[in-house]
Amino acid sequence: MSKPCILCCAITGSLPTKENNPAVPISISEQVESSHEAVEAGASIIHAHVRNEDATPSSDPEKFARLKEGLEKHCPGVIIQFSTGGRSGAGQARGGMLPLRPDMASLSVGSNNFPTRVYENPPDLVDWLASEMVKYEITPEVEAFDLSHILQAIRMHEEGRLYGKLYVQFVMGVKNAMPADKQVFDFYARIMAERAPGAEWCAAGIGPNQVVVNEWAIAAGGHTRAGLEDNVRLDRDTLAPSNAALIRRAADLCEKYGRPVATPAQAREILGLRPAGA
């Protein structure tokens, strides 16, 4: 049997609003309900940002705590991954929720351009976030927006600065950063296999690239991410009705390539995470 594929659902993000797609979950209760449907469709990791009531991004640990509580109650066993991304807060506020000990947290290890600004990840902040994750036993999912981020993650892991098993997410198709380019994708996968053979990787594409990168990752034996954070449409003319619909589309691709969809328990084993609730 080929390796189960971990499907991560990026449910909300910090940018999309209900004007973009009414299915984007904003309140904590909407997030929990949308996650529940996505888990039923095959998601084993929930990647989450939180929002204020006016839908602007927030880094309030109290909101993250309520989300964690809701997910533990309604999606038992699912892997909870909080974003420490830079749109929700500045400086150390980005890691203010880490004492809640989610299973995982996203971690950017270098800087790059975003559509309208610089995505700043200065070395001292990266080191602080990584050390907080070590302190609270949180496995980072390294968000690689460029090749240098992959190599930096491998180096940091070798030096013992990243907790747990190395897990790298290739993010492709962000405007002004690395496009969704198949040759680059193949090179990323080869670099991971050759230089970090014990690691796992996943890949995410932005907008119309989501389904393209989902298919590349599933075919290449990696894991993948879908959800309304990265893409609010099924195709040019159709809004995605839910996070679950985007996860279902990735699960269908797993079937096409003979990859079983990982259960949360299998995903925990593949990523070397502690059992749920431990």
Ligand SMILES: [Zn+2]
């Ligand atoms: Zn995110």
